[in-house]
Amino acid sequence: MDTNQTDKRNKKEDPAVTNFREYLRIKTVHPFPDYDGAIDFLGRMAEGIGLPMKKIEVSPGRIVVLMTWEGTNPSLPSILLNSHTDVVPVFAEHWKVDPFSAEKFENGDIYARGTQDMKSVGIQYLEAIRRLKNEGKKLKRTIHLSFVPDEEIGGNSGMGRFVYDEEFKKLNVGFALDEGLANPSEAYTVFYGERRAWWLRVKCTGNPGHGSRFIENTAAEKLRKVINSFLDFRAKEEEKLKGNSCLRLGNVTTVNLTMLEGGVQYNVVPRELAAGFDIRIPPEVDLKVFEERIKSWCEAAGNGVTHEFIQKSEGKNVTSTDGSDPWWNAFYAACTEMGMKIEAEIFPAATDSRFLRDAGYTAVGFSPMNNTPILLHDHDEHLNENVFLKGIDIYCTIIPALADVPHSK
Numbered sequence: 001m002d003t004n005q006t007d008k009r010n011k012k013e014d015p016a017v018t019n020f021r022e023y024l025r026i027k028t029v030h031p032f033p034d035y036d037g038a039i040d041f042l043g044r045m046a047e048g049i050g051l052p053m054k055k056i057e058v059s060p061g062r063i064v065v066l067m068t069w070e071g072t073n074p075s076l077p078s079i080l081l082n083s084h085t086d087v088v089p090v091f092a093e094h095w096k097v098d099p100f101s102a103e104k105f106e107n108g109d110i111y112a113r114g115t116q117d118m119k120s121v122g123i124q125y126l127e128a129i130r131r132l133k134n135e136g137k138k139l140k141r142t143i144h145l146s147f148v149p150d151e152e153i154g155g156n157s158g159m160g161r162f163v164y165d166e167e168f169k170k171l172n173v174g175f176a177l178d179e180g181l182a183n184p185s186e187a188y189t190v191f192y193g194e195r196r197a198w199w200l201r202v203k204c205t206g207n208p209g210h211g212s213r214f215i216e217n218t219a220a221e222k223l224r225k226v227i228n229s230f231l232d233f234r235a236k237e238e239e240k241l242k243g244n245s246c247l248r249l250g251n252v253t254t255v256n257l258t259m260l261e262g263g264v265q266y267n268v269v270p271r272e273l274a275a276g277f278d279i280r281i282p283p284e285v286d287l288k289v290f291e292e293r294i295k296s297w298c299e300a301a302g303n304g305v306t307h308e309f310i311q312k313s314e315g316k317n318v319t320s321t322d323g324s325d326p327w328w329n330a331f332y333a334a335c336t337e338m339g340m341k342i343e344a345e346i347f348p349a350a351t352d353s354r355f356l357r358d359a360g361y362t363a364v365g366f367s368p369m370n371n372t373p374i375l376l377h378d379h380d381e382h383l384n385e386n387v388f389l390k391g392i393d394i395y396c397t398i399i400p401a402l403a404d405v406p407h408s409k
């Protein structure tokens with residue numbers, strides 16, 4: 001890139017974009033995220049905006065940063081704006097620029113890990129609050145902003161703990177916003193629920209012996225049956241999705257064979273082989289029935305086939321998208337009044353929203369990124385600065401609409 005051009009652009013850069021790029025340069029990347037760097041940065045942001053900030057250690061060395069903008073009626077249930085500070089690792093050699101340089105191209109595309117997932121959202125919340133405060137706005141309900149660690153490694157040591165912490169209970173949360181996904185079209189996607197993640201390890205045992213013989217009842221024969229049952233089901237679900245344009249990924253069950261373990265030597269038939277599956281189940285599927293199905297697939301594969309869950313999410317809470325629900329109504333009306341097209345879906349993977357919903361809170365997943373390819377966890381993750389800035393405008397409308405929800409919830 002022509003650095004003169006970049007400098008020229010940067011001179012007139014919106015300060016919100018500059019803050020976003022600074023946040024992106026902090027390497028909060030697993031497996032050793034620089035959380036101290038993020039906390040220092042957020043502390044400076046809070047000070048600049050005039051928001052009181054708390055640090056809450058929810059598990060050893062894992063700190064949630066909490067900022068608060070008190071409402072005119074702080075006894076009302078509050079609004080929580082949640083984002084996670086960590087990002088997933090990169091394969092830097094496959095990026096066109098250093099993934100932690102936050103380089104901006106001529107067309108305004110900013111490249112960095114976390115541009116979509118989800119440092120953009122964290123800064124958009126803050127810049128929206130800064131603008132609303134500077135305009136002298138007073139909101140009825142208190143707004144809390146939480147910046148949580150460890151979402152990218154499952155969230156158990158971050159939001160999974162925070163949501164049951166006394167400090168969280170004190171927040172009296174009525175409604176929470178958390179992350180969503182980009183949408184390549186003009187529309188914005190909003191998530192009102194998530195599929196349940198089941199990570200399953202199926203172990204097959206059988207007779208060992210010499211690799212040159214026809215050994216009977218081997219672990220491999222059983223494993224083949226297990227894999228076929230799971231993957232046949234996968235194919236049916238894929239067909240279901242492809243055959244019905246009303247369905248989205250979040251409405252069907254996905255199964256992927258993600259792990260294979262076993263074997264000691266090429267000429268030894270192993271006594272034990274195991275397969276790992278990543279299964280994602282929509283909220284409407286009855287988990288008991290589905291688990292029975294899994295058991296029957298394992299039983300049908302022969303004796304000595306057992307299974308264990310590595311991850312088993314069971315929550316089935318979804319946020320109401322009924323027009324009569326005051327939270328949804330406020331959110332949806334604010335969006336549509338701005339002329340936004342909304343597509344309400346089930347999130348195909350897992351976010352921190354599941355902890356909030358499982359603990360009984362109303363949560364919506366929303367990252368205001370339209371006309372943007374979905375690049376979370378991918379090489380060359382990027383976001384255009386204009387989309388980013390438009391997101392701040394959007395929050396400047398949505399946040400007051402939620403904070404002014406008039407009912408007694």
Ligand SMILES: CSCC[C@H](NC(C)=O)C(=O)O
Nearest residue numbers: 153154155197311349350351
């Ligand atoms: C079950 S914890 C894992 C969380 C992770 N979230 C995302 C967004 O990739 C996932 O769905 O695999």
Ligand SMILES: [Zn+2]
Nearest residue numbers: 117118151179
């Ligand atoms: Zn995320």
Ligand SMILES: [Zn+2]
Nearest residue numbers: 088117152376
């Ligand atoms: Zn992620």
